[in-house]
Amino acid sequence: MPDTASATKWTVDQPPSDRLVAGWTGGLYESAIRPFTARVEGRIAPRHHLLMATLKGGAARHSFTTDGGFRFEGRDAPGMISFLPAGCERRLELEKVCWEWGAIAIDPDLAPLRLDGVGPFASADDPFLFGLVRQMHLLATQDGALDETYCDAMSLALGQYLVSRGKVVAHVRPRHGSPTLTARQVRQTFDRIEAMLSGAIRIRDLSEPLGLSEGHFHRAFRASTGRTPLEEISERRVERAASLLSQTGLSVTEVALEVGLSGPSQLARLFRGAKGASPSAWRRNLSR
Incomplete structure (x- = not known):
């Protein structure tokens, strides 16, 4: 024992x-x-x-x-x-x-x-x-x-x-000569994004812990994952918002603020692009 x-x-x-x-x-x-x-x-x-x-x-x-x-x-x-x-x-x-x-x-x-x-x-x-x-x-x-x-x-x-x-990384073939992140660095970056999702996330917040400049980090992240840091952050905000819409009674405005966005209009724009519907319409469709 x-x-x-x-x-x-x-x-x-x-x-x-x-x-x-x-x-x-x-x-x-x-x-x-x-x-x-x-x-x-x-x-x-x-x-x-x-x-x-x-x-x-x-x-x-x-x-x-x-x-x-x-x-x-x-x-x-x-x-x-x-x-x-x-x-x-x-x-x-x-x-x-x-x-x-x-x-x-x-x-x-x-x-x-x-x-x-x-x-x-x-x-x-x-x-x-x-x-x-x-x-x-x-x-x-x-x-x-x-x-x-x-x-x-x-x-x-x-x-x-x-x-x-710690080894899960998108299977993207890095461009020849492009800087890349290690699997561990990608996982650490994903974790930081998750941890900071309810507030503003700057490229510097992600690059500094890895000891990289913002420009180097941006290029290396894109070469390693196939998407930009902003695209990754936006997708995670949408998925977190979808989870809150389906599992809580929070209003769309409250959900937007919970996932680090300025308000419902910004959430609606991202949500339509990812889900094909507004947050309110998406939530209504869940109960049908």
Whole structure:
């Protein structure tokens, strides 16, 4: 059984309640409930690799930065997941938060796969990782313990997914002589776009963490993925908007602001180009 007290060091000014911990030889599952709190500040310093998910509720604003410069700022809601490698500290701020979260912690010394190359990331659209946390949560809360064989299998699946996730790049043949990004740089850029989607995204925000000039980054991104950074950002804004339109009761104006756009007219223009219909018409068609 792992030392559950030291798997992750949580330092927050207002600790959550109803903490649950269920462990196995290679890691542990942890969850907690936080009643409405106006503001929370703190740090997370994991000794284990840590996959976290918002199971219920959320936060009006969730902002964090990690060692290495990865940052996220936006609204938090059920389905939001994030990954923090062992030894990578996160500084966080939450506003108007009321949620239930779950976390899978994997001992790096016992992990079936080496995850040294997997960096921190956050995503509001990764059903596999969210489903994994939710399933482990159900088992831990129903039984009060976790089956060793099941957890070993899930740890292997999680590790393989995280490793392969960093290698997913559009299959585009780079132009001869054009600068390109590595698979890891592309994945890191995708993660940064996802994390910053609720606000303005500048090319500099994407190029500086890679140590590249804006011009070099723009050319390399296009050569590596077959699209410009703006095209990638716009497509992700539309897909995030479609998810909000189908799963929430937010107005079109509210959805536009949630995905970092200036208003409903800008969302409508992008949405028609990608979906062939306005956001309102697209939402109405879902119920037919």
